[in-house]
Amino acid sequence: MSGGTVASLPEGLLDGGVWFRVEAAGTASAVRRAAERLATELAMPEKRINDLSIVAAEAAGNLVKHAEQGTILVRVVRTVEQAGVELIAVDSGPGMADVERALGDGHSTAGTLGIGLGAILRQASRWDLYSMPGKGTVLAMQVWPSGAPERSWASGLTRPLTGETVSGDAYAVREIEGRRQVLVCDGLGHGGLAAAASHEAVRAFHKASAVPPAMLVEVLHRALGHTRGAALAVAELDLAAGLVRYAGLGNIAGTVFGPDGGRRGMVSMPGIAGHQRRQIREYDYPLAPGAVVLMHTDGVVDRWNAAEYPGLFARSPEVIAATVLRDAGTRRDDAGVLVARS
Structure with missing residues (x-):
């Protein structure tokens, strides 16, 4: 987490x-x-x-x-x-x-x-x-060493490409000045250099001030200039406004799954954080009570069908993420999934 x-x-x-x-x-x-x-x-x-x-x-x-x-x-x-x-x-x-x-x-x-x-x-x-x-x-x-803390509203998992010991995919979660924000990133390629790029994105994410997703992606883009670069996306869950604010560069998939079974894809812009980008844009999407935000790298296929898993979205974020990683993750690439609940 x-x-x-x-x-x-x-x-x-x-x-x-x-x-x-x-x-x-x-x-x-x-x-x-x-x-x-x-x-x-x-x-x-x-x-x-x-x-x-x-x-x-x-x-x-x-x-x-x-x-x-x-x-x-x-x-x-x-x-x-x-x-x-x-x-x-x-x-x-x-x-x-x-x-x-x-x-x-x-x-x-x-x-x-x-x-x-x-x-x-x-x-x-x-x-x-x-x-x-x-x-x-x-x-x-x-x-836990003493009493269990309150359940986390977001969690994720990453798994390296078969044969690698480290994953080039990473995620991070933070609450800062009332903002609930999550990051998913995919370092270019795989292995140690890809992991180094993603770790730098996580480090910069935690150090950044409380700014909206588009500004945060800009911060991460600048921070990754000395790495091989990464695809990444930031989502902010605004529960009071009933919105997800989303900004991304490269091939990170983001989806809002509504409590009624509907799903809405979120848009990332073309580019590689740290190397090339055109314009970073932020988009707003409705976030109903009980909705789930699911983000993943390109090591997870988009053909995963939530309707085949009745009751899954009532489970904890880590269980949802692990189920998706098991059934939609590929062994031919690093894979990462993050789940955030409204």
Whole structure:
């Protein structure tokens, strides 16, 4: 998740986390150790590290026993006051027809005791889940050192191109002087230089003053002049006015999904931030109560159909983003998704 309080990752912590492909018990152990190491680095209390260890072991174990193409993202989540660890488990099947029954201790589809999900729910500070038969399950879990903070109104995920260790895609979230603003960027190409461009965009985004999206994109364009450049877009959710204000350069897709099922695409201008642009323009779009703003890089295909996912937009931003990334993300490019709720 990255005057006024900035509800996002502090400058310098730009790592989008580490993805693990979970197919064997050995990988499940690696997930647990990675989560414990993060928590130790964050100086979390020993009891919460132990709780996190249980959550990580059960989540990874469930993927080994039950899932197809299971992966887990392990990353830090922060507020101004504290830092915790988040795990997002994603699989492509079989999915659950009766989520409520599956959440109860004693239910199992693999002849085991069926206590895994129950243990996760008891030890995690917060969790959210979306599952559909035939498509799979996304389970997001957070463990905080003390009480869980208020749910974030926006979150996202990035995943590197297959074979790369870093992603050239990035996102950021901030609240500054009453403005709720989000950034999605895609560094030109892939690998370390693409990641450096996106990280510079995130750094400049957090440092910039409270200005409208078009002015903010101009600031980012100037900041990226010494990098290879990036496609990027900024959206501002003005809840009082019922509007999304949007400005972008390059191939970042933005869509407003209304509570009635309608969708409205948002317009970015041609160009590469840091290198070439014609004119930066800002557009306003209606934002009804309950609407969702979804932005993604070109590593995610636009053919994703929200109508095939009943109830998804009632879930948390991280679960929505992970579901879209799973089903619409390509492995041939870096991929990034951000979701913001009204």
